[in-house]
Amino acid sequence: MxxxxxxxxxxxxxxxxxxxxxxxxxxxxxxxxxxxxxxxxxxxxxxxxxxxxxDKNASSLRSQQSNTLALLFFEDPTPDDSHINPFFLSMLGSITRQCARKGYDLLISFQQLSGDWHTDYQDSHRADGIILLGYGDYEDYRDRLTHLVEQGTHFVRWGLAGTDEPGLTLGSDNRGGGKKAVQHLLENGCRNIAFIGTASSHAPEFEARWLGYCDALTEAGIAVDPALQRDGISSEESGTEAVQSMLASGQKFDAIFAASDLIAIGAMRAVQDAGLKIPDDVAVVGFDDIPASSMTAPPLTTVTQDLKAAGEALVTALLQQISGEKVESFALPVNLMIRDSSAASKA
Amino acid sequence: MxxxxxxxxxxxxxxxxxxxxxxxxxxxxxxxxxxxxxxxxxxxxxxxxxxxxxDKNASSLRSQQSNTLALLFFEDPTPDDSHINPFFLSMLGSITRQCARKGYDLLISFQQLSGDWHTDYQDSHRADGIILLGYGDYEDYRDRLTHLVEQGTHFVRWGLAGTDEPGLTLGSDNRGGGKKAVQHLLENGCRNIAFIGTASSHAPEFEARWLGYCDALTEAGIAVDPALQRDGISSEESGTEAVQSMLASGQKFDAIFAASDLIAIGAMRAVQDAGLKIPDDVAVVGFDDIPASSMTAPPLTTVTQDLKAAGEALVTALLQQISGEKVESFALPVNLMIRDSSAASKA
DNA sequence: CTGAAAGCGCTTACAG
DNA sequence: CTGAAAGCGCTTACAG
Structure with missing residues (x-):
C-alpha cells in the first residue's frame, strides 16, 4: 500500500x-x-x-529528437476558411498511418505562403522533419525552399520530381500521366483537344502535364494549337471560365484535358450548361482522382495517383534523410482511370 | 566574434x-x-x-503542459487504407486554424476502435487534451468514453450533444436537421418518404435524424411506416443496397431522406440505375454537405452543418475544460441547402 | 524588476 | 548486465 x-x-x-x-x-x-x-x-x-x-517531453529533450514529423499544408491564395485541396487531404490518411507504423507522431498545420514557419518546427525541436504539401506559385516558393536547405532543415516536398530544384521532392509522373490522358482521347477519335491549366514555371506540375499533352499530340502528328489552351489554377471556377471563354471565342473543341479534377469538374458544368453532351460532344479527362470524381455526372475519367504509395514514400524518404542517408527525388507511376466522361467512342 | x-x-x-x-x-x-x-x-x-x-520539449517538461492537442479520427470497420469520412476531413481545417490561433499545436492520428491509445497521448504528456472524431458503433464506444472520464483525461467529442452520455460532447442539431429536411420534402408534395440509416443507440446521430423525420411526418399527420425505413451505415453501398431492397420489395416511395450524404449519393445512383428520375420520380435529401454533394447529378439537397463553427467550438471547449472551467455540451444549428435533387415541386 | 537555485523526467556516456 | 553521475533547456518559486 x-x-x-x-x-x-x-x-x-x-x-x-x-x-x-x-x-x-x-x-x-x-x-x-x-x-x-x-x-x-x-x-x-x-x-x-x-x-x-x-514522458515524451523528457525523452525528447534528453535524446534531442522528437520522433515527430510536421505536415504543412499550404495554398497560395488562402481564403480564410478555404477548403484544402481534396487531393492532399486524401494523402493524409496514408501519411498518418505510415508515421504511426514508424513510431512517429504527426503534427499538422496550415500555412500561408508567408511568415517564418518554415524552420520553426525544427528549431523549436517540435519536429525532426517537415512534409510540405501544397499548391501555390512555385516561383515565390523556390526561395523558401532554398532557405530551408541552407538552414539544414530536414524536409520533403510533394511536387514535380526529377528536376534540380532545391530539396528532396517526390511527385507523380505528371508528364507521363498527361500523355496517357491525351492518348486515350486520341484513341477515342478526338482531334481538337483543349488543355486547361496554367503551364508555366509558376506551376511546374501543370506544366509537366501540359508537356505530356504536347507529347501525345506530337506523336500523333497533330500540331499543338495555342488557341486550345487556357490558363487556370486548380479550381472549379477556372474550369468553368476557361470553357466559357473558348465557347465565346467560337473555338472548336471535341475534348478537354484539364490539369486537375477540380478544373475538369468546373469545365464539365460549363459544357453541360451550354447544352453540349459529355462525352458525345466533348469528352473530358481530369487529373488527381479526387473522391468527387467518381460522383460527378457523368463520372470523370482521370489520371489516378497512388496516394497510399505517395504518402508512404514521403514519410520513408524523410526519415531516411533525417537518419543521414542519401535520398534521391523520384516520380511515382500513374494510371488512367477511364469513366463515362470519355468512354464513348467517336471513331 | x-x-x-x-x-x-x-x-x-x-x-x-x-x-x-x-x-x-x-x-x-x-x-x-x-x-x-x-x-x-x-x-x-x-x-x-x-x-x-x-525549445518546446524543455518548456513542456518544465511547465508540465505541452500546448498541444491531439485529434483522433476513427472509424469502426477500418479497411486498411480507408478513406476518412469526408465530413470529418472538412472539419480539419477549422480545427487546425483554431488551434494555431490559440497557440496550440495539433497532433493527429487515426485509430482503430481498439487498443489503449485513448489515454496514451495525455499520459505521455504529448497532448493536453484530445478531440475525438469518428463514426462507429456507439455501444462499443461508450465504455471507452467512461474510462476516459474516469482517468481524468481531457477530451471533447463530436457526436450527439444534449444527452447524458459520458464526457463533453458537441454536435449538430441532428433532430432539428432531420425535421427540416423532411418538412421540405413534404412541402414539395412528397408523401411516401423513405429513411435510410440505422436508427438505434448504436448510431445516436442517425437516430436523432430519424426522430426528426418522425417529428415532421407526425406534425403533418402522416403515419411513420416501418416499411419505408432501411438500416445502413454511412457509405454509398448502404444507400445503393437500401434502394435496391425497396425497389425489389415493390415498396412505393417518392422521396428519400438519407442519414448522410454518402448514403444519399449511393441511393441516387440506385434510383437512376432503375430508370427513375430525380427529383421528379424520387426526391433525395442527404445530411452533412460533403464537398461531393454539390458535384453530383443532380446536385444534392442536404442539411449543412457549420463546420467552421464546429471546429472552433471543439477546440474552444476543450481548452476551457483543460483550464478547469465548467463546460457544457451543446448542439450547433444546421441549415437546409436546397439543390436540384429535391427542387422540383410536385404539388 | 532581477538573479541564484532547484528541478521537470528522462537518456547516455562512463565505470565496474 | 547494472548503477552513479551528469545534463538536455527550460520555468518557477523564492529572495532581494
Missing amino acids: GSVPSRKPTSFDIAYLAGVSQPTVSRALRNSPSVSPATREKIQQIAKELNYKV | GSVPSRKPTSFDIAYLAGVSQPTVSRALRNSPSVSPATREKIQQIAKELNYKV
Whole structure:
C-alpha cells in the first residue's frame, strides 16, 4: 500500500518497485539488449500494471529528437476558411498511418505562403522533419525552399520530381500521366483537344502535364494549337471560365484535358450548361482522382495517383534523410482511370 | 566574434549577449510583465537576430503542459487504407486554424476502435487534451468514453450533444436537421418518404435524424411506416443496397431522406440505375454537405452543418475544460441547402 | 524588476 | 548486465 503513488508514475517509481536503478528501467522499456531478459520482463510487467508511459517531453529533450514529423499544408491564395485541396487531404490518411507504423507522431498545420514557419518546427525541436504539401506559385516558393536547405532543415516536398530544384521532392509522373490522358482521347477519335491549366514555371506540375499533352499530340502528328489552351489554377471556377471563354471565342473543341479534377469538374458544368453532351460532344479527362470524381455526372475519367504509395514514400524518404542517408527525388507511376466522361467512342 | 555559437542558440546564449540572467530571458520572451520594457525589447531583439526558438520539449517538461492537442479520427470497420469520412476531413481545417490561433499545436492520428491509445497521448504528456472524431458503433464506444472520464483525461467529442452520455460532447442539431429536411420534402408534395440509416443507440446521430423525420411526418399527420425505413451505415453501398431492397420489395416511395450524404449519393445512383428520375420520380435529401454533394447529378439537397463553427467550438471547449472551467455540451444549428435533387415541386 | 537555485523526467556516456 | 553521475533547456518559486 502506498507504494503506488497517485500522481503519474515515473521511471523512478518503476525502479523502486522492481528493485533496480532508474536507468535500468529506461533501458528495459526501450528493449535495450543490455538488460537481462528476466529484469526486462519484470520491469515491463510493472510498467504495464502502473499504466506507465514514458514522458515524451523528457525523452525528447534528453535524446534531442522528437520522433515527430510536421505536415504543412499550404495554398497560395488562402481564403480564410478555404477548403484544402481534396487531393492532399486524401494523402493524409496514408501519411498518418505510415508515421504511426514508424513510431512517429504527426503534427499538422496550415500555412500561408508567408511568415517564418518554415524552420520553426525544427528549431523549436517540435519536429525532426517537415512534409510540405501544397499548391501555390512555385516561383515565390523556390526561395523558401532554398532557405530551408541552407538552414539544414530536414524536409520533403510533394511536387514535380526529377528536376534540380532545391530539396528532396517526390511527385507523380505528371508528364507521363498527361500523355496517357491525351492518348486515350486520341484513341477515342478526338482531334481538337483543349488543355486547361496554367503551364508555366509558376506551376511546374501543370506544366509537366501540359508537356505530356504536347507529347501525345506530337506523336500523333497533330500540331499543338495555342488557341486550345487556357490558363487556370486548380479550381472549379477556372474550369468553368476557361470553357466559357473558348465557347465565346467560337473555338472548336471535341475534348478537354484539364490539369486537375477540380478544373475538369468546373469545365464539365460549363459544357453541360451550354447544352453540349459529355462525352458525345466533348469528352473530358481530369487529373488527381479526387473522391468527387467518381460522383460527378457523368463520372470523370482521370489520371489516378497512388496516394497510399505517395504518402508512404514521403514519410520513408524523410526519415531516411533525417537518419543521414542519401535520398534521391523520384516520380511515382500513374494510371488512367477511364469513366463515362470519355468512354464513348467517336471513331 | 565567436559570441554567436554555431550550434542552436539557447536562452543562456541570449542571456550572455544581453548581459542578464537566463531566467530573465525566459521571462522576457514570454512577455512577463515583471520585466522592464527596455530589457524585454533588448532580449527580444537579440533572440530575433539569433533566430532563437524556445525549445518546446524543455518548456513542456518544465511547465508540465505541452500546448498541444491531439485529434483522433476513427472509424469502426477500418479497411486498411480507408478513406476518412469526408465530413470529418472538412472539419480539419477549422480545427487546425483554431488551434494555431490559440497557440496550440495539433497532433493527429487515426485509430482503430481498439487498443489503449485513448489515454496514451495525455499520459505521455504529448497532448493536453484530445478531440475525438469518428463514426462507429456507439455501444462499443461508450465504455471507452467512461474510462476516459474516469482517468481524468481531457477530451471533447463530436457526436450527439444534449444527452447524458459520458464526457463533453458537441454536435449538430441532428433532430432539428432531420425535421427540416423532411418538412421540405413534404412541402414539395412528397408523401411516401423513405429513411435510410440505422436508427438505434448504436448510431445516436442517425437516430436523432430519424426522430426528426418522425417529428415532421407526425406534425403533418402522416403515419411513420416501418416499411419505408432501411438500416445502413454511412457509405454509398448502404444507400445503393437500401434502394435496391425497396425497389425489389415493390415498396412505393417518392422521396428519400438519407442519414448522410454518402448514403444519399449511393441511393441516387440506385434510383437512376432503375430508370427513375430525380427529383421528379424520387426526391433525395442527404445530411452533412460533403464537398461531393454539390458535384453530383443532380446536385444534392442536404442539411449543412457549420463546420467552421464546429471546429472552433471543439477546440474552444476543450481548452476551457483543460483550464478547469465548467463546460457544457451543446448542439450547433444546421441549415437546409436546397439543390436540384429535391427542387422540383410536385404539388 | 532581477538573479541564484532547484528541478521537470528522462537518456547516455562512463565505470565496474 | 547494472548503477552513479551528469545534463538536455527550460520555468518557477523564492529572495532581494
